[in-house]
Amino acid sequence: GENVEQHPSTLSVQEGDSAVIKCTYSDSASNYFPWYKQELGKRPQLIIDIRSNVGEKKDQRIAVTLNKTAKHFSLHITETQPEDSAVYFCAASIGISNAGKSTFGDGTTLTVKP
């Protein structure tokens, strides 16, 4: 089955700096790559996603890049703010053929210091 590895497990940055979280996946059939943010005590929520026919997607301060050849994708957060502090999960999914099942990375705890 699919295996998703996520690095680093913890990341600490100063406010205003950039943060990058990287994930690799094993199944070349995966075609959907969402990123979820989980604030302390809250449920995970989607912040950005990318499909396999796109190499990069940006939404304000966050962006995701995908390299299908190398089977890795990354989350980039620029101009970090204290409210970006959370656990971030990447995931990979084969989509319609697998009931929308996603395999998740182990998570990255991001701390943004004021």
Add this chain to the structure above:
Amino acid sequence: DVKVTQSSRYLVKRTGEKVFLECVQDMDHENMFWYRQDPGLGLRLIYFSYDVKMKEKGDIPEGYSVSREKKERFSLILESASTNQTSMYLCASTLTGIANEQYFGPGTRLTVT
């Protein structure tokens, strides 16, 4: 707005008890999932269901069973709770399609003593 609710936020049970965790979604999603979340281990899939009365094992199904009698409701059952099942349990749902986000419930913190 999609809403996924879980029957309890916190639950304390004794070893050997039968435990029911219930999840309800209100957006007519076909697919529903149960995960457990432990520090450093991410979200591990226990079971999922793609239709009423249909279920499939996830990555860690041992010690758990599920029930889906109605489309909006997906129950997780611990037949005989053990201390190693102390965890945060998250339910999620999604539409069938090429690729769709999962909508999560608020989670149930289960402690087995």
